[in-house]
Amino acid sequence: MKQNFKNPLAAGQAAPVQPGRADSDFDAAKYSPAPVRPAPIANERWTQGPAGTPNAGIQAINDAVCSTSGWVQPLRQQMARVIVGQEQLIDRLMVGLISNGHILLEGVPGLAKTLALKTLASAVGLQFQRLQFTPDMLPADIVGTMIYNPRDGSFSTKHGPVFSNLILADEINRAPAKVQSALLEAMQERQVTLGDETYRLPDPFLVLATQNPLEQEGTYPLPEAQVDRFMMKVIVGYPNRMEERAILDAMAVTEPSLGVQSVVSAEDITNARRVVSGIYIDNKVKDYIVDLVLATRDPKPYGVDLNGWVQCGASPRATISLALAARAQAFLQGRGYVTPQDVKDLAYDVLRHRIAVSYEAEAEDINSENIVAGILEGLPVP
Numbered sequence: 001m002k003q004n005f006k007n008p009l010a011a012g013q014a015a016p017v018q019p020g021r022a023d024s025d026f027d028a029a030k031y032s033p034a035p036v037r038p039a040p041i042a043n044e045r046w047t048q049g050p051a052g053t054p055n056a057g058i059q060a061i062n063d064a065v066c067s068t069s070g071w072v073q074p075l076r077q078q079m080a081r082v083i084v085g086q087e088q089l090i091d092r093l094m095v096g097l098i099s100n101g102h103i104l105l106e107g108v109p110g111l112a113k114t115l116a117l118k119t120l121a122s123a124v125g126l127q128f129q130r131l132q133f134t135p136d137m138l139p140a141d142i143v144g145t146m147i148y149n150p151r152d153g154s155f156s157t158k159h160g161p162v163f164s165n166l167i168l169a170d171e172i173n174r175a176p177a178k179v180q181s182a183l184l185e186a187m188q189e190r191q192v193t194l195g196d197e198t199y200r201l202p203d204p205f206l207v208l209a210t211q212n213p214l215e216q217e218g219t220y221p222l223p224e225a226q227v228d229r230f231m232m233k234v235i236v237g238y239p240n241r242m243e244e245r246a247i248l249d250a251m252a253v254t255e256p257s258l259g260v261q262s263v264v265s266a267e268d269i270t271n272a273r274r275v276v277s278g279i280y281i282d283n284k285v286k287d288y289i290v291d292l293v294l295a296t297r298d299p300k301p302y303g304v305d306l307n308g309w310v311q312c313g314a315s316p317r318a319t320i321s322l323a324l325a326a327r328a329q330a331f332l333q334g335r336g337y338v339t340p341q342d343v344k345d346l347a348y349d350v351l352r353h354r355i356a357v358s359y360e361a362e363a364e365d366i367n368s369e370n371i372v373a374g375i376l377e378g379l380p381v382p
Contacts, residue, residue: 062334062335079123085243094332095328103207104234105209105233106212123261124166126164129167130170145158162201165206166206186207203270204269228354279335281323285326289323292343293322293351317354322350329346340381
C-alpha cells in the first residue's frame with residue numbers, strides 16, 4: 001500500500017510541534033526560503049579614510065565603479081520599456097553579463113523569458129543568435145562542421161551559430177544529450193574544436209538558456225555536468241495584478257512596441273568586468289561564502305541538521321560563482337565592496353541547481369531551495 005507522506009513545507013504552514021519531537025526533525029517555518037532584502041546602505045567607515053589606508057583603497061574602487069557603471073541605469077530603462085516588472089530577472093541577467101556567467105531561466109510558458117533575453121541582446125548591441133532546441137537537432141547545428149570539397153579533396157570549416165556573443169538556447173531541455181554536450185566545451189573553455197583545429201569564441205560570450213518545468217513529453221533532463229556550468233538558475237514567477245494590467249495595456253495590440261536602443265557596447269562590458277574583478281571582499285565574507293558551499297555537502301559540522309535531506313552538495317564552481325555574482329551585484333548597486341547581504345540574495349540562484357536532494361526529501365516534497373533556506377538560517381552572518 002502506498003504510504004501517504006504529509007508535506008511539512010506547505011505554503012503558510014509550519015510543522016506542528018509534538019511532545020517528544022526530536023530537535024533534529026525538519027522545521028518548515030525555520031527552513032522556508034526567506035524574502036530577499038535590499039543590500040544595506042554603504043557604511044561610511046568602509047569608504048572613507050586617510051590616503052594609504054585600506055579604506056582609501058576601497059574608496060578608489062568605489063570611484064572606479066562609479067566611472068564605469070554609467071550604462072547600468074540606461075540599460076535598466078531600456079529593458080523596462082519592453083519587460084514589465086521582473087526586476088529580479090533583469091538584475092540577474094545583468095549580473096551574468098558582467099560576471100561572465102551563463103544563466104538558466106526556468107518558468108512556465110508566457111512569462112517573457114525569451115523576450116527578456118532578446119531585449120537584453122538588442123540593448124547591449126552585441127552579436128546575437130537564437131537556437132530553438134528540438135529533439136531532431138544535431139551537434140553540427142550548434143558548433144558547425146567540416147565541409148568536404150570534392151574538387152581539390154580538401155575540407156573547409158563552417159562555423160555554427162555558437163560563434164556569437166550572446167546565445168539564446170530556447171527550451172534547451174528539448175534536445176538530446178549529444179546536442180547539449182556540444183555546448184560543454186563552449187560554455188567552459190570559450191572555444192570549439194572542429195576536426196583538428198580549435199577556434200576561440202568571441203568575447204564576451206554568454207549562453208542564456210530557457211526551459212519549461214511542466215512538460216515532460218519530448219524533453220531530456222540536462223546532464224549534471226552541463227547544469228553545473230550555469231552560474232545561476234533563475235526561477236521566473238508570475239507578475240502581480242498591477243504588472244499584469246500593464247502587460248495588457250502594452251501588449252494587447254497587433255503590433256506591440258518591442259524596439260530598444262543600444263546603450264551598452266562590448267568595450268563597456270569588458271571595462272566593467274575588469275572593475276568587478278577588483279571589487280573588495282572581506283576575509284570574513286569569503287569565509288562565509290566557503291561555509292555556505294561546504295554546508296551543502298555536509299551541514300552537520302555547521303550546526304545545521306537537515307535530517308539527511310542532501311544527497312550531493314554544490315561543487316567548487318558554486319564557490320567561485322557566488323563570489324563573482326556577489327561582486328557583480330555590488331557593482332550594479334554602485335559599491336566597491338561586497339556585503340553579506342549580497343551573498344544571501346544570490347545564494348538561491350547560485351546553489352538551487354547544484355544541490356541534489358535524497359529520496360527521503362523528495363518523498364517529503366522538500367527541494368533544494370528548502371535546503372538553501374535552512375543553511376542560510378543556520379549559519380551565522382559575519
